[in-house]
Amino acid sequence: MSAPLQGLILAGGLSARMQRDKAALTYLGKSQLDRVFELASRHLSKVFISVRAEQTAEPARAAKPQIVDSVAGGGPIVGIRSAFAQHPETAWLVLACDLPFLTDSALAHLLAARDPLRIATAYRSTHDGLPEPLCAIWEPAAAQALAAHQAAGRTCPRKFLINSNTKLVEPLEPRALDNINTPEEYIEAGRALDAAPGPHTMQLKIQYYALLREQAGRSEETWETTAATPAAVYAELNARYRFTLAREQLRVAVNSEFSDWTRALHTGDALVFIPPVAGG
């Protein structure tokens, strides 16, 4: 039995290199805090923002469910530990609020890959191969070890995940976890998002057969998504329907022909996920 999962958006950082509140940076006309909060809320029924005590009444933060730092120290570990202190039986999807390129499909892929028996499930960084602690699922078992980590004078959540039995997930979208720390990176990210055709929503036709049809409770549906590949679409559908078949057991067909999992999809494409066959 895995622990219930809630969202924790880290919005208490000092944004020292940015020299202004990262949560208030806007992309496509919406603050980054609102963007990531809404994103997480599309996948999880309960999402909190992690704040410092002096931030609780700030207009951008006051209206959202908060977890106020209750642990001494600095850095993101304080927010994560405070969440465990308040909800010890809960696992947390921890998200930084400086991930402007994070998408629904990237989040769904991580959620589908969750292994509740590990300390954490985290993306492997495309830059250095190490775990990304601030777009990761932290299981309740991490709480005590995190306290010990901090008591030993260590504040880096990444080092903690490197030294734990973290499940590492390969990202399907290389840029999804790019974070921004400096004013220059902010300007560049804003340009990239403005130039992109928005979060490009496609309508896909999904047809289900056999076991997947029964588990989805339907033979077909139209699926609106920004997921760019069959692999990312399966991750989204798996997060919704909790299929018992892992992607590794399936093949996929696009427009009635076998396809590979990383092909670029276009609106109107018809997808069929093919369970292990049993002819004859």
Added chain:
Amino acid sequence: MRFRFAATAIDTNLGRQALQDPAAGGYASFEGWVRDHNEGLAVRRLEYEAFEALGLKEGERILDEAAARFPIAKALCIHRIGALAVGELAVWVGVSAVHRGEAFDACRYIIDEVKHRLPIWKKEYYENGDSGWVNCERCATAPRHTHDHDHVA
């Protein structure tokens, strides 16, 4: 169309006639039947469900491959879909060729490939009231597996 799905009983006589060829010295066929047991469970009936649009293409490809590998005259395959009772014909393969060896070899190739590649699924209904998708349920946590449950024949 040399490969097709059939929603009603397969007429093997029609298939056999369609394979006749003045140059052929013989004909080999394979019939897969619904067996009353599988993996230790008593089977009462089963249902086949196919992704027909892709299945037709893949079936034709398998027959093309057989014709390229073996010097045969003609080859046909018909796979049932829908509800089947124990003893019913589930799949039929027929091959005519100049000599018997190629007919047997091509027939074997076609049924083996059909079992592994055709996008068709089989749900078994058991005496004990359970049911299950063959290759999908009891092995659901295993990685993609290649062992053959060999339900018919």
